[in-house]
Amino acid sequence: MSQESKQETVTSTQSTGIENNAVSDEYLSKRQLKKGVAGWIVLASLGVSYVISGDFAGWNFGLALGGFGGMFIATLVMGLMYICLVLSLAEMSSSLPTAGGGYSFARRAMGPWGGFLTGTAILLEYAIAPAAIAVFIGSYVNELIGIDGPIVYAAFYLTFVGLHLWGATQALRIMMGITLLAVIAIGVFAFSMVSHFSVDNLFDIAANPDVAGSSRFLPEGYMGIWAALPFAMWLFLAVEGVPLAAEEATNPAKDMPRGIIASMLVLIVFAAVVLLLVPGGAGAEAMKAHGAPLVGALQSVYGLDSFAAKFVNVVGLFGLIASFFSIIYAYSRQVFALSRAGYIPRFLSLSGQRKVPVWALIVPGILGFLLSLSGEGDLMITMAVFGATISYAMMSLSHIILRKKEPNLERPYRTPGGIITSGIALVLSLVALASTFIVSLQAAAWSALFYLIMVTYFVLYSRHRLVASAPEEEFDIISSAESELN
Structure with missing residues (x-):
């Protein structure tokens, strides 16, 4: 038995059946991240990096389900949801800067159960999203050199998990460089396509006469808007991961709001660029199922062997790599925080000499690679969205509860509109959650099974073994003690 296990004692048992355990100082000394490696510019780059792959692949599947009109309206609705969510997270991350991000906010607002359910939803999103991106990377690599499948997926997982194991400073610098290349690719694409834009191309998908409300603008009718919501989310999905870098930020109170906004x-x-110029240049019908829509759009205009198409294919690959690389960072920090607090197996939060969470990088990477072997990128998008929408609802609710429960909490940044803003995010996230059942019952079922397994583990095991000295748990113990004294 290890020293830290020998010194472990139960320090508090709540009426909910949650037990906090004291551990030795050695426990936390083995679970540390490197401080001060991320200023607001790095955090902003990280937020863009998380999401930018969504501009290069995946979102266009929404054209098949809703046509341009359905996808356009869905993007407006989801854009509003994300703006409200980001403004809410900016406040909470400046007030509660820990590596747990959304899980930490929910833990403080709603206790261990709320924290665990939120953290599990985020984990579902971040574990599956890289697997979906790996499939899209395979499509781009196939366009370049004719190789796709498990070899490509394995090569990218090994390379980029390995770079994260090298160290956070090095990984974040590489991430910024890769993201810059992806931004250049979008710029070249926009410059090359804008002169070929035609409104008629946006509406070339034939209207389905068998659905209510079908028209040239909404070929799949009103339900097409709802069905397109998960794919509209793909244009913004994972930006909420910026707070996961809070413990590595230079000045969290100022840097977190600036970075995420x-x-x-x-x-x-x-x-706006890709949603308008991809179907507007090449036609919505041609692009609705393309594995590499930006490249496909350029090829339709300039030819298969055109310089513009090849350039965006090569450099655009870095857009997928940027998100793949950065979401590996995100899932490792989420696993680290949940593990350090005892919600999932504690060995996953062990950090090496370089102060990176080694097993939190490796274990989800292996699971993600196995998922990518299915090749079902659109299915995995829906699964990731299922987890994301649950976490959005919980984080928005946390903002509302904390405003009511702790009005005097120090808030270096305050959300414009207060709980009205987070209330809008809450309602729209529930609407988006419902849409996943319309798109794919299979994806929703698999996601629900993952949730069931995790909740079962928490009920039977980990709720009795939470770590009292973890940052997310300390507040609850202090607050409970103060309540008893009063």
Whole structure:
């Protein structure tokens, strides 16, 4: 038995059946991240990096389900949801800067159960999203050199998990460089396609006469808008991961709000560029199922062997790599925080000499690779969205509860509109969650099974073994003690 296990004692048992355990100082010394490696510009780059792959592949599947009109309206609705969510997260991340991100906010607002359910939903999103991106990377690599499948997926997982194991400083620098190349690719694409834009191309999908409300604008009718919501989310999905870098930020109180808001503004511009110019240049019908829509659009205009298409294919690959690389960072920090607090197996939060969470990088990477072997990128998008929408609802609710429960909490940044803003995010996230059942019952079922397994583990095991000295748990113990004294 290890020293830290020998010194472990139960320090508090709540009426909910949750037990906090004291551990030795050695426990936390083995679970540390490197401080001060991320200023607001790095955080903004991280937010863009999380999402930018969504501009290069995946979102266009929404054209098949809703046509341009359905996808356009869905993007407006989801864009509003993300703006409200980001403004809420900016406040909470400046007030509660820990590596748990959304899980930490929910833990403080709603206790261990709320924290666990939120953290599990985020984990579902971040574990599956890289697997979906790996499939899209395979499509781009196939366009370049004719190789796709498990070899490509394995090569990218090994390379980029390995780079994260090298160290956070090095990984974030590489991430910024890769993201810059992806931004250049979007710029070249926009410059090359804008002169070929035609409104008629947006509406070349034939209207389905068998659905209510079908028209040239909404070929799949009103239900097409709802069905397109998960794919509209793909244009912004994972920007909420910026707070996961809070413990590695230079000045969290100032840097977290600046970073996450700046990244959202950039992503809105990119979403508008691809949503208008891909179908507007090449036609919605031709692009609705293309594995590499930006490349496909350029090829339709300039030819298969054109310089513009080849350039965006090569450099655009870095857009997928940027998100793949950065979401590996995100899932490792989420696993680290949940593990350090005892919600999932504790060995996953062990950090090496370089202060990176080694097993939190490796284990989800292996699971993600196995998922990517299915090749079902659109299915995995829906699964990731299922987890994301649950976490969005919980994080928005956390903002509302904390405003009511702790009005005097120090808030270096305050959300414009207060709980009205987070209330809008809450309602729209529930609407988006419902849409996943319309798109794919299979994806929703698999996601629900993952949730069931995790909740079963928590009920039977980990709720009795939470770590009292973890940052997310300390507040609850202090607050409970103060309540008893009063």
